[in-house]
Amino acid sequence: MIKELPGDTLPLATPAIFRDILESAYRRELQNLFSKNVLAWLWAKDTSLWPAEDYQAECMESNLGWLDLPGQLGPLLARVVSRATKIEPAGFEDVVFVIMGVSGLAAESVLRLPAAKLGKRTFLLDTIDPDSLRAFDEMLHFDTTLFVFANKSGKPIEAHSLLLYFLERLKMMGIHSPAHHFITLTEENSYLGQLAGEYDFLDSFLDPPGIHGRYSSLALGRPPK
DSSP, X not given: XXXXXXXXXXXXXXXXXXXXXXXHHHHHHHHHHHHTTHHHHHHTTOGGGSOOOGGGHHHHHHHGGGGGHHHHHHHHHHHHHHHHHTTTXXXXXXXXXXXXXXXXHHHHHHHTSGGGOOSSEEEEEOOOOHHHHHHHHHHOOGGGEEEEEEOSSOOOHHHHHHHHHHHHHHHHTTOSSGGGGEEEXXXXXXXXXXXXXXXXXXEEEEEOTTOOHHHHTTSTTOOOO
């Protein structure tokens, strides 16, 4: 229901910003942080920096895992680069990245970089539309195609369905070791990681602890859950 407001409504207040007062408060708080050596507390993962209930402590400690990422991403990226250099020598000409969700835009941006070229053709697949898949299927040379499935949890039924579909297509074509046409990028103990182990995929890359869903697309172009 829409009601007409009376004509004598009170005027809205006009906000005022006083730059000098804000700057003074900012510098006072900044000096307070320096004097208490808050940066050292942060690197020590001291959760007392934030007021919270006891039941929130575990979650807060987990959220500070990102502080360890600078030392963890180096070895992971070295493994990724090493694997990428082996794609063409292994006989793969087409590389298909299967990524579901709007964060696939991050992966698309990464794959557009000149240094991101893999094989002779690189594709980004983010749909389960039957007509689109049928047309895409006809474009591929399955015996020389590598599928890269990227998802933190691996639970979305769309990604799982595509994985089983392409795996079955490879089997139907009589391709030797069809599971060796798959690589996963996921998180530890994820459903996708379990599938990679069960089927004996060519390789599996795991997110270091501390990369939350919203930011995982910035690491190796992966989308969030």
